Amino acid sequence: MVGKHMGCNFTSLAWAPYGDHWRNLRRVASLEILSSSRLQLLSNIRADEVKSLVRRLFHNQLIESVDLRMEIYDLTMNVMMRMIAGKRYYGKHVANLEEAKRFKEVLAATFKVAAESNIGDFLPWFKSRDLEKRMIRCRKMRDECAQYLIEERRRNRRIPSNCSGDEKTIETLIEVLLALQETDPECYNDQTIGSLMLVLIGGGTDTTTNTMEWALSLLLNHPEILKNAQREIDNQVGHGRLMDESDMARLPYLGSIINETLRMYPPAPMLMPHESSDECTVLGYSIPRGTTLLVNIWAIQNDPKIWEDPRKFKPERFQGHQGARDGFRMMPFGSGRRGCPGEGLGLKMVGLALGSLIQCFEWERIGEEMVDMREGTGVTMPKARPLQAKCLPRPTMVSLLSQI
Numbered sequence: 311m312v313g314k315h316m317g318c319n320f321t322s323l324a325w326a327p328y329g330d331h332w333r334n335l336r337r338v339a340s341l342e343i344l345s346s347s348r349l350q351l352l353s354n355i356r357a358d359e360v361k362s363l364v365r366r367l368f369h370n371q372l373i374e375s376v377d378l379r380m381e382i383y384d385l386t387m388n389v390m391m392r393m394i395a396g397k398r399y400y401g402k403h404v405a406n407l408e409e410a411k412r413f414k415e416v417l418a419a420t421f422k423v424a425a426e427s428n429i430g431d432f433l434p435w436f437k438s439r440d441l442e443k444r445m446i447r448c449r450k451m452r453d454e455c456a457q458y459l460i461e462e463r464r465r466n467r468r469i470p471s472n473c474s475g476d477e478k479t480i481e482t483l484i485e486v487l488l489a490l491q492e493t494d495p496e497c498y499n500d501q502t503i504g505s506l507m508l509v510l511i512g513g514g515t516d517t518t519t520n521t522m523e524w525a526l527s528l529l530l531n532h533p534e535i536l537k538n539a540q541r542e543i544d545n546q547v548g549h550g551r552l553m554d555e556s557d558m559a560r561l562p563y564l565g566s567i568i569n570e571t572l573r574m575y576p577p578a579p580m581l582m583p584h585e586s587s588d589e590c591t592v593l594g595y596s597i598p599r600g601t602t603l604l605v606n607i608w609a610i611q612n613d614p615k616i617w618e619d620p621r622k623f624k625p626e627r628f629q630g631h632q633g634a635r636d637g638f639r640m641m642p643f644g645s646g647r648r649g650c651p652g653e654g655l656g657l658k659m660v661g662l663a664l665g666s667l668i669q670c671f672e673w674e675r676i677g678e679e680m681v682d683m684r685e686g687t688g689v690t691m692p693k694a695r696p697l698q699a700k701c702l703p704r705p706t707m708v709s710l711l712s713q714i
């Protein structure tokens with residue numbers, strides 16, 4: 311039902327079946343939106359938002375208790391919205407509070423309906439009419455929001471579509487898509503642009519937010535590992551500047567912490583539902599065409615037959631590894647042609663934000679008790695209880711922090 315209503319009748323990038331339409335969307339997303347060169351052009355947005363989070367934590371002096379889930383969510387939403395539409399909806403410097411409020415409500419409603427179990431997907435005669443009505447209502451509100459942003463960009467297009475070179479650095483993703491619309495209006499119609507935009511927001515925010523929240527929770531429960539990460543950043547980056555994305559190549563321990571978090575708490579524990587496009591045979595079983603396949607990567611990545619002490623947080627096990635993929639035993643971003651196209655962006659956001667928080671602050675649990683690591687419910691796997699922590703600027707960083 312989510313694919314039908316929120317996935318624009320199975321035409322959005324995440325829901326479209328394999329074929330020309332999906333291939334085209336995927337090409338646009340990978341080449342025009344999430345390619346390394348485009349991500350590089352937009353790296354200042356990520357750096358700017360992380361800096362503003364660090365500044366906020368420093369100046370607010372929220373020593374006793376920081377609501378980290380909220381802070382991280384605001385960060386990822388602002389990064390995504392600035393990349394896509396060139397505006398912030400969270401925290402300070404929000405141009406239109408009413409518009410931001412409406413957008414947040416629509417997004418919250420989307421995540422809520424998308425996360426509801428729908429037994430009707432498996433037993434059609436139990437279909438919930440109430441859930442379906444709410445989805446239809448929610449889709450209407452989402453489409454209105456997306457259309458509003460598209461119209462606004464169309465009116466205010468700052469750069470002619472035939473611009474090139476450095477000028478392109480200020481293009482938002484809607485502008486990129488509007489430029490493509492000029493060359494092929496049928497293919498890049500407003501509905502396709504709106505749906506791509508919403509898929510990227512949906513796919514890119516909760517996944518990265520949850521990864522950072524789980525990682526920080528694990529670190530608070532393992533202060534010795536937090537200290538090791540801090541030591542690595544001190545050695546490689548120092549105290550005279552904030553870390554940047556290019557430092558990640560020299561911070562393998564931080565990379566291992568992220569990999570270990572993605573192994574233990576993959577944000578999409580069952581990937582996306584897949585469907586066999588043809589009849590096939592697997593281990594002697596005949597699988598009919600059209601069978602839904604849910605891949606339980608949580609079970610694979612936490613399988614004691616494959617991983618030693620799988621429930622132990624041991625970043626060291628990833629030392630010497632490149633990236634977050636490891637054959638079929640580790641695939642937090644999925645695998646194959648439907649694997650995540652936002653892996654590069656996701657890892658950049660998580661690496662920079664997590665590294666900067668570790669570089670600038672001392673983090674401690676609120677009390678003696680360990681951080682509650684129980685899982686809640688949702689489209690992506692959230693923590694049952696939002697993470698709260700004590701936060702103290704590191705003495706070696708105070709001078710830099712007071713200048714940013």
Ligand code: HEM
Pocket residue numbers: 323324325336509510511513514515517518521576577578581582583642643644645647648649650651652653655656657660
């Ligand atoms: C830590 C961050 C992220 C994780 C762990 C993650 C994980 C995943 C997974 C497991 C899938 C399904 C793969 C499959 O079923 O084989 C997926 C699909 C997808 N992800 Fe991500 N993702 C992350 C970040 C992002 C970001 C930042 C974006 C874009 C801004 C994004 C956009 C998408 C899209 C559009 C799809 C559907 C692709 C298709 O069906 O062709 N993801 N992601």
